[in-house]
Amino acid sequence: MEQKNKIALVTGGSRGLGKDMALRLAEKGIDVILTYNNQVQDAQAVVAQIQQTGQKAATLKLNTGDLKSFGSFVTQLQDVLHKTFDTTYFDYLVNNAGIGGYTPIADVSEDMFDELLNIHFKGVYFLTQKLLLLMNDGGGIINVSSGLTRISVPGSSVYASMKGAIEIFTRYLAKELGARSIRANIIAPGAIMTDFGGGHLRNDEQLQQFISNVTALGRPGVAEDIGGVVAFLCTEDARWVNGQRIEISGGMQL
Numbered sequence: 127m128e129q130k131n132k133i134a135l136v137t138g139g140s141r142g143l144g145k146d147m148a149l150r151l152a153e154k155g156i157d158v159i160l161t162y163n164n165q166v167q168d169a170q171a172v173v174a175q176i177q178q179t180g181q182k183a184a185t186l187k188l189n190t191g192d193l194k195s196f197g198s199f200v201t202q203l204q205d206v207l208h209k210t211f212d213t214t215y216f217d218y219l220v221n222n223a224g225i226g227g228y229t230p231i232a233d234v235s236e237d238m239f240d241e242l243l244n245i246h247f248k249g250v251y252f253l254t255q256k257l258l259l260l261m262n263d264g265g266g267i268i269n270v271s272s273g274l275t276r277i278s279v280p281g282s283s284v285y286a287s288m289k290g291a292i293e294i295f296t297r298y299l300a301k302e303l304g305a306r307s308i309r310a311n312i313i314a315p316g317a318i319m320t321d322f323g324g325g326h327l328r329n330d331e332q333l334q335q336f337i338s339n340v341t342a343l344g345r346p347g348v349a350e351d352i353g354g355v356v357a358f359l360c361t362e363d364a365r366w367v368n369g370q371r372i373e374i375s376g377g378m379q380l
């Protein structure tokens with residue numbers, strides 16, 4: 127009988143870390159569905175790049191902060207799974223999509239708080255709840271935290287608090303889903319030069335120098351430092367890694 131490829135769903139796979147995750151998953155022979163929020167052309171380019179390697183890929187629009195849209199997203203996902211992948215279920219969920227937010231505590235508005243809450247915690251929580259119904263037993267969930275849950279940098283109180291909440295959620299996922307042999311882990315990237323936060327690290331040489339000085343490996347991160355770890359977590363080699371926070375920072379502020 128023909129063995130079907132595993133399928134991973136990567137949120138925010140159009141750019142940055144999510145794009146690298148999608149490409150590295152495909153290198154491991156895993157088919158990929160990646161979501162975008164606005165940048166449809168970037169997302170389609172990643173799909174084309176994956177398809178050139180011989181893996182299947184598709185993209186869907188998703189705003190992870192718009193919880194009311196999740197019902198119709200699930201319907202569209204079911205449709206894509208049937209039409210493009212000839213199946214009903216997928217195997218790995220990578221909750222990567224996100225935005226930055228840098229404001230001192232005194233200036234944080236309720237709107238800003240709610241936006242980060244919805245995208246980084248509430249959205250991840252309820253999207254995962256819904257998608258678990260479409261996941262095969264034996265699969266996995268990879269959430270994305272940040273070095274900022276361990277290292278406190280002024281201006282990141284809301285963002286880091288949401289990431290902290292997702293770290294705890296990840297442990298609970300691991301515990302509750304063990305019965306389905308679904309593993310849940312969370313990666314915590316250090317400072318990575320992407321479009322994130324308006325490209326604030328990528329565009330600021332002084333900040334890059336500061337990060338280099340506090341990083342054992344002596345440089346800021348790039349997207350290509352991250353995706354391979356996520357791809358590894360979606361393989362049989364990682365079958366005993368569960369409920370863990372894995373920091374990927376080149377040894378920042380050790």
Ligand SMILES: NC(=O)c1ccc[n+]([C@@H]2O[C@H](COP(=O)([O-])OP(=O)(O)OC[C@H]3O[C@@H](n4cnc5c(N)ncnc54)[C@H](OP(=O)(O)O)[C@@H]3O)[C@@H](O)[C@H]2O)c1
Nearest residue numbers: 138140142143162163164165189190223224318320321322
């Ligand atoms: N870069 C860092 O230094 C760093 C460090 C630690 C953790 N992280 C985390 O890593 C993840 C990815 O960050 P990145 O650096 O790759 O950022 P990025 O380059 O700005 O890419 C963000 C991705 O998320 C998508 N996205 C943004 N808002 C969304 C929303 N409301 N709903 C759905 N998708 C949305 C974007 O889609 P469009 O292309 O359609 O806009 C894009 O694919 C985030 O969770 C971030 O918190 C980043």
